[in-house]
Amino acid sequence: MATTQAAAEAALPSEPGAPIGGGVEREFTVKARSQRQQIVRRFVRNKVGMTGLVVFVLLLAFGFLGPLLYTTDYATQNSGAQSVPPGSQGYPLGSDAIGRDLLAGLMQGVQRSMLIVLLFVVIALPLGLLVGALAGYFGRWVDSVLMRFVDLILTVPLLVVLIVVASNFPSSRTPLGVGIILGLFGWLDLARIVRSQFLSLREKEYVEAAHALGASNSRIIFKHLIPNALGSLIVWTTLAAATAIILEASLTYLGFGVNGANQTSLGRLVSDGVQATTTRPWLFYFPGITLLVIVLSINLIGDGIRDAFDPSNRRVRA
Amino acid sequence: MFFFTIRRVIASVFVLLASSFLVFALCAASFDPLSKYYTQNPRPPESFFENLREQLGLNDNFFVRYWNWLSGALTGNFGETINGTPVSEQLGGRLLVTGRMILLAIIIAVVLAVVVGVVGAVRQYKPSDYAFTFLAYLLIALPTFWFAAILKEFVAGGVNDVFGKQVLFTIGEETPGLSLYASGWELWSDRLGHLVLPTVSLALLSFAAWSRFQRSAMLDVLGSDYMRLARAKGLPYRRVVMKHGLRNALIPLTTVVALGIGTLFGGAVITEQVFVWHGMGEYLIQNGIGQNDINVVLGWLLVSAVFVVVFNLVADVLYAVLDPRIRLS
Numbered sequence: 001m002a003t004t005q006a007a008a009e010a011a012l013p014s015e016p017g018a019p020i021g022g023g024v025e026r027e028f029t030v031k032a033r034s035q036r037q038q039i040v041r042r043f044v045r046n047k048v049g050m051t052g053l054v055v056f057v058l059l060l061a062f063g064f065l066g067p068l069l070y071t072t073d074y075a076t077q078n079s080g081a082q083s084v085p086p087g088s089q090g091y092p093l094g095s096d097a098i099g100r101d102l103l104a105g106l107m108q109g110v111q112r113s114m115l116i117v118l119l120f121v122v123i124a125l126p127l128g129l130l131v132g133a134l135a136g137y138f139g140r141w142v143d144s145v146l147m148r149f150v151d152l153i154l155t156v157p158l159l160v161v162l163i164v165v166a167s168n169f170p171s172s173r174t175p176l177g178v179g180i181i182l183g184l185f186g187w188l189d190l191a192r193i194v195r196s197q198f199l200s201l202r203e204k205e206y207v208e209a210a211h212a213l214g215a216s217n218s219r220i221i222f223k224h225l226i227p228n229a230l231g232s233l234i235v236w237t238t239l240a241a242a243t244a245i246i247l248e249a250s251l252t253y254l255g256f257g258v259n260g261a262n263q264t265s266l267g268r269l270v271s272d273g274v275q276a277t278t279t280r281p282w283l284f285y286f287p288g289i290t291l292l293v294i295v296l297s298i299n300l301i302g303d304g305i306r307d308a309f310d311p312s313n314r315r316v317r318a
Numbered sequence: 319m320f321f322f323t324i325r326r327v328i329a330s331v332f333v334l335l336a337s338s339f340l341v342f343a344l345c346a347a348s349f350d351p352l353s354k355y356y357t358q359n360p361r362p363p364e365s366f367f368e369n370l371r372e373q374l375g376l377n378d379n380f381f382v383r384y385w386n387w388l389s390g391a392l393t394g395n396f397g398e399t400i401n402g403t404p405v406s407e408q409l410g411g412r413l414l415v416t417g418r419m420i421l422l423a424i425i426i427a428v429v430l431a432v433v434v435g436v437v438g439a440v441r442q443y444k445p446s447d448y449a450f451t452f453l454a455y456l457l458i459a460l461p462t463f464w465f466a467a468i469l470k471e472f473v474a475g476g477v478n479d480v481f482g483k484q485v486l487f488t489i490g491e492e493t494p495g496l497s498l499y500a501s502g503w504e505l506w507s508d509r510l511g512h513l514v515l516p517t518v519s520l521a522l523l524s525f526a527a528w529s530r531f532q533r534s535a536m537l538d539v540l541g542s543d544y545m546r547l548a549r550a551k552g553l554p555y556r557r558v559v560m561k562h563g564l565r566n567a568l569i570p571l572t573t574v575v576a577l578g579i580g581t582l583f584g585g586a587v588i589t590e591q592v593f594v595w596h597g598m599g600e601y602l603i604q605n606g607i608g609q610n611d612i613n614v615v616l617g618w619l620l621v622s623a624v625f626v627v628v629f630n631l632v633a634d635v636l637y638a639v640l641d642p643r644i645r646l647s
Contacts, residue, residue, distance in 0.1 A: 148336075154577075155337040155623040159584030160602065161344070164615065167607045168348050242459070249461040250588055254603060267461070274467045274592075288464045295459035 039231075042308040049304015055297040059290075063110030074104040074264065086282050094282040096272070102282065106290055109266040112258070113245055113294070116179040116265060120244040121237055123183025124190065129233070131187065132194025133221055137202055147195065150188050159250060161185055166256040173260035178251060182244050190236050197229040231309030238302030242295045249291060266291045323635055330631045334623060338391070341619040342384050349612040351376070351400055387613075391620060397613035399605065405617045408601065413621060415491050416597035419513060420586055423521040428575060430525045435532025435571075436564060439540055450529065457526035462585055466519040466592040474515060487512040491595045516593045520585055524578055531574050536567040569641050576633030583622045 033041070043049055078099035086094040086102075093102040135146040153161070166172060166181055201207065202225065210220050226233075249267030251257030253274070258265040269287035276283045352370055355362055371377050375386060390397055396405035434454075438447045457465070470488045477486050487493075492509045500508070539545065540563055548558045583598075590599035598618060606614035 151333070152337050152340050154580065155333065155626045156341060156619055157580040157584035157587075157622055157626075159581075159587060160619065160622065163587075163603070163607060164344060164348055164619075246459075246461050250463070253461070253463045253588065254591060270461060270464055274463055277467050277471050284467070288461075291461065291464075292456070292459050296455060299455060299459060 039308045043304055046304045046307055048300050049307065052297040052300025052304060055293060056301060059110060059294050059297065060114070063107050063114065066107045067104070070103060070107070072101045072104045074100055074108045075262065076100065083280050085280075093286050094280070096280075096283055102269075102286060105264060105269055106266075106286060108264045109269045109287065110290065110294065112175040112263075112265040113248065113267070113291075116175050116182065116248050116258075117241045117244050119176065119179025120183045120186055121241060123180060124187040124240065125233070125237060127183075128187030128190025128236075129194055129226070132191040133198055133225070135191065136195035136198025137217070137221055137225065139199075143195070146191070150191050153185075154188055158185060158188075159247065162247070162251055163254060163256050166251065173256075173258060174263050175258055175265050178248055178257050178265075182247060186240060186244060186247075190233075190240070193232050193236055194229060197232055198225055201225050201228050231306075235302055235306045235309065238298055238305060242298040242302065245291065245295050245298075266294070319638065322638060326631055326634050330627050334627050337623045337627070338388060338620055339384065341616060341623065342387060343380075345612050345616050345619070346380065346383065349607075349610045349615060351610065351612055353610045354400065387616065391617075396617035396620075399614055400609060400611045405613050408605075409598075409614075409617050409621065412597050412601050415595060416586055416590065416599065418509075419517050419520060419589070419595070419597070420582055422513065422517045423524070423582060423586075424575070424579075426517065426521040427525040427528060428571075430521070431528035431532050432564075432568070432571070434525075434529040436536050436559070436567070438529070438533040439536035439567075440559060442537065454526040454530050457522055458530075460523070462519065462523055462588045463592050465523065466516070466589060469515050469519050470592070473518075485511055486514050488515060489594045491593075491597065512593075516589045516595065519592070520582065520589045523585060524582060528571065528574060528578070532567065532571050535570045536563065539563045539567045565640065569637065572633045572636045572640065576629045579629040580622070580626045583625065 076099075078095065080099070081089045081091065081095050082099045083097055084091050084095050086092065088094075091101055091103070093106070095101055096105070131146050131150070135143040162181060162185060165185070166178075169177060169181075172178065172181060207220060207224055210224055215223075245266065248257055248265060249270050252259060252265065252267040253271035258268045266287060269283075270291050273280075273283040273285075273287050351374060352367060355367070355370075375383060378386070387397060394406055396409060398404055399408075434450050438450050441447050474486045474488050478484050491512050492505070493512075496508055497505060540559075545558060545562055548562045549555070553562075586597070587599035587602060589595075590597050591603065598621070601614060602618045605611060606618060
């Protein structure tokens with residue numbers, strides 16, 4: 001705010017009567033920064049958030065570029081090297097009970113988990129945005145109906161709803177299926193957040209002005225309200241992505257996630273490894289730590305973005 | 319206050335009714351009690367299925383089925399499992415098993431979250447604050463079952479070595495068969511030994527998020543004008559933080575805790591699976607979903623919905639008690 005004001009003043013001549021922009025030497029040159037630039041700057045200067053981003057990018061590179069360098073295929077089973085410890089027989093991180101390479105498995109697991117997160121966000125974000133926007137913008141009975149519906153679904157633990165739904169579709173034990181199911185039920189808290197944002201934003205003067213100029217409802221929602229609620233949306237997306245990874249792991253552990261034959265995800269690797277805590281610790285620690293680091297880095301990015309959007313640091317995830 | 323409570327109770331009853339309808343619709347669409355006969359070889363004749371459908375009332379209209387189930391559930395009769403035993407008896411016993419874990423976990427998590435949150439806020443940016451923040455982030459990023467496996471591996475082994483005998487147990491909710499002959503202290507100390515690790519693993523995961531929340535609520539309060547005023551008029555620091563600060567900072571946490579009950583119920587399913595408890599979670603996964611038993615799942619979901627709604631109600635009332643400014647009308 002202050003910078004833009006200063007910039008506006010700087011554009012005026014420093015002495016009355018002097019020609020504008022006529023090569024006057026100014027003592028202070030102030031460059032205007034848009035809101036977006038300020039947010040990006042705040043994020044880039046946030047050490048914790050940037051650490052998260054760097055770690056996350058490294059993990060993405062590990063998952064997606066790694067297979068180009070390390071060409072062993074995870075699906076290859078080697079009956080001659082079952083459960084070998086890390087570093088032996090050419091397995092850098094060891095192998096599992098049927099002789100599959102754990103390092104290749106981790107790379108594939110990161111890929112699949114990212115697919116799940118992507119599906120989850122692509123489905124849940126528009127759904128939650130739509131429901132929350134309708135409820136918050138139109139208010140009255142639309143609000144009551146939609147929000148009571150959301151409240152009702154929330155009376156049952158999300159994990160259990162997911163289990164019951166997933167039990168209906170035995171063919172959905174793939175990353176694709178799990179991502180879709182997570183997305184279809186993961187938008188409830190987003191709807192609440194968007195609604196409360198819209199409730200306060202729609203009372204603002206600029207919305208009234210847009211109304212007075214004859215803007216349609218959809219124009220107000222898409223051009224005025226959503227851009228102003230963007231901060232909450234981005235923060236929700238990152239934090240919910242981290243939750244989605246953990247939920248997938250939990251579902252898989254209970255047998256309702258990525259449990260199909262020849263299906264991989266980080267959650268699958270972790271829940272398989274839990275059986276081998278002492279006997280084959282590499283199967284337990286490597287996937288678990290990879291998952292921990294990926295979720296941690298996403299959470300740190302999310303918190304960094306939240307601080308960048310809202311430096312007063314009032315909003316905290318519950 | 320009285321009328322406020324009454325009105326909230328009545329509203330909660332309606333929420334529960336609507337919730338039970340939703341739950342019934344979900345389960346009726348998901349489970350077929352006859353599915354175990356479809357795969358039987360040789361397949362039973364069609365008349366057998368017709369008889370069963372008639373007997374179980376599956377031919378009735380959806381709303382009739384709902385009404386039959388609901389009227390039973392209201393009188394405490396949740397119907398029978400597919401093996402013919404009443405659900406309500408089994409559910410009651412298992413609720414006691416899981417309930418003691420969840421209740422204890424809530425207490426531990428809330429107390430720890432308040433203490434750690436307040437310490438973190440009062441000593442902001444000191445080493446202890448950073449340590450707790452780091453711990454909270456770590457716990458938030460862990461899957462329940464992985465964390466529980468670590469507890470089983472290191473904490474249980476370590477503690478048992480220190481005492482030289484088995485103090486903490488990692489399997490089951492009590493030593494099998496002990497309740498047949500033991501009672502009193504012997505039985506409950508055994509149960510306590512079984513209770514510690516599952517409760518800790520369940521509590522710590524909720525505690526992590528709640529402590530972050532409590533910390534920021536406390537920071538908000540510490541920066542407010544009335545705190546400075548209270549200090550300026552000469553109240554001791556401790557008293558200002560505890561009476562003026564903490565009481566106000568607890569208000570947001572009540573809502574968060576009440577909304578977290580559902581998550582805890584879901585988390586308990588996983589914890590029970592890890593520690594092989596014979597509680598609600600196992601009942602849901604094995605007896606309910608595993609055997610396509612609609613009445614078991616319905617009973618489970620209704621019980622969890624009752625818990626969630628009751629805790630929301632308690633949070634609303636507590637909210638009004640803690641913050642007299644809340645308008646009750």
